[in-house]
Amino acid sequence: xxxxxxxxxxxxxxxxxxxxxxxxxxxxxxxxxxxxxxxxxxxxxxxxxxxxxxxxxxxxxxxxxxxxxxxxxxxxxxxxxxxxxxxxxxxxxxxxxxxxxxxxxxxxxxxxxxxxxxxxxxxxxxxxxxxxxxxxxxxxxxxxxxxxxxxxxxxxxxxxxxxxxxxxxxxxxxxxxxxxxxxxxxxxxxxxxxxxxxxxxxxxxxxxxxxxxxxxxxxxxxxxxxxxxxxxxxxxxxxxxxxxxxxxxxxxxxxxxxxxxxxxxxxxxxxxxxxxxxxxxxxxxxxxxxxxxxxxxxxxxxxxxxxxxxxxxxxxxxxxxxxxxxxxxxxxxxxxxxxxxxxxxxxxxxxxxxxxxxxxxxxxxxxxxxxxxxxxxxxxxxxxxxxxxxxxxxxxxxxxxxxxx
Numbered sequence: 001x002x003x004x005x006x007x008x009x010x011x012x013x014x015x016x017x018x019x020x021x022x023x024x025x026x027x028x029x030x031x032x033x034x035x036x037x038x039x040x041x042x043x044x045x046x047x048x049x050x051x052x053x054x055x056x057x058x059x060x061x062x063x064x065x066x067x068x069x070x071x072x073x074x075x076x077x078x079x080x081x082x083x084x085x086x087x088x089x090x091x092x093x094x095x096x097x098x099x100x101x102x103x104x105x106x107x108x109x110x111x112x113x114x115x116x117x118x119x120x121x122x123x124x125x126x127x128x129x130x131x132x133x134x135x136x137x138x139x140x141x142x143x144x145x146x147x148x149x150x151x152x153x154x155x156x157x158x159x160x161x162x163x164x165x166x167x168x169x170x171x172x173x174x175x176x177x178x179x180x181x182x183x184x185x186x187x188x189x190x191x192x193x194x195x196x197x198x199x200x201x202x203x204x205x206x207x208x209x210x211x212x213x214x215x216x217x218x219x220x221x222x223x224x225x226x227x228x229x230x231x232x233x234x235x236x237x238x239x240x241x242x243x244x245x246x247x248x249x250x251x252x253x254x255x256x257x258x259x260x261x262x263x264x265x266x267x268x269x270x271x272x273x274x275x276x277x278x279x280x281x282x283x284x285x286x287x288x289x290x291x292x293x294x295x296x297x298x299x300x301x302x303x304x305x306x307x308x309x310x311x312x313x314x315x316x317x318x319x320x321x322x323x324x325x326x327x328x329x330x331x332x333x334x335x336x337x338x339x340x341x342x343x344x345x346x347x348x349x350x351x352x353x354x355x356x357x358x359x360x361x362x363x364x365x366x367x368x369x370x371x372x373x374x375x376x377x378x379x380x381x382x383x384x385x386x387x388x389x390x391x392x393x394x395x396x397x398x399x400x401x402x403x404x405x
Contacts, residue, residue, distance in 0.1 A: 220281035355388025
């Protein structure tokens, strides 16, 4: 297993299942041992499952079972690949059961795999394979629970896999677990003190390490948590620190100097700086609290210049605020000044013009792969045919209907 395998796993982790599947299939074609073939067949089947291609997933599962039967003589691999087969079978079986039955089956499987893992030698050749299986199964469970807003179940899963934090070959695993748990606390809207402690613990510890190395979503959520708990001075201090370091980074003379160790992370070509993402999160908070005049006004300012700032990520935040306003205004819960709607309509016209070839696809809705931030795609449309242009046009029509209602 080379870096190519690691690349495929990284693609799978951020939801690029088709690309990951192509790499796994290539590796399968050049694999020269039964254990490697079984591993790649398992990953290919998982990719198809994640894309909803159950028939193709079953096809590769059948091949995996066939190779497993041929590999019976290698007793050292038994527990590993048997667990992989059980995992795939449970995933396919859960397609036709109730949500509660699916939940029970998946937790039973997680407990079984963790028990098998506890009985293996950590220095053995197959230990990390089973660790990867646990992580994959846990990530899939948490991704579904996140979509259903069942945050308490996500916390249960994270607590179950806490023992994996001590795996020496993955020193970042504990940070990822704590980050995900902090995201869960933040999403519950009632545990801000707890998530603040976790987010603060994930900030750079060394004075020589830039805060821009920190995941911008952590900074944004931490800033919002400060505001919601009345710690406005801490929020202002955090914003000023990020602003200062971003200005220093922009003005840095790269000739003869190396700033790679402090290079900002987390944007991945999204075109948004840490400070802009933090501002968008705070502006969304003002809208959630009902202050649309200020929240949307600040959002319009943050999005300037539109040609640089309009991305799948910024559009994700903007449309949430707009939809919340239209929902409340249509039900006569809030009232806003006419000039705000004029600015909003102009903003949406600009989004239509600039978002013609901009996909709405991003991963901001789920934190469980947050080590890779939302991927920017400048394409004609995503698989659903939606672009920023089409969504902005639809929102503008809703605005006009609400205004003239």
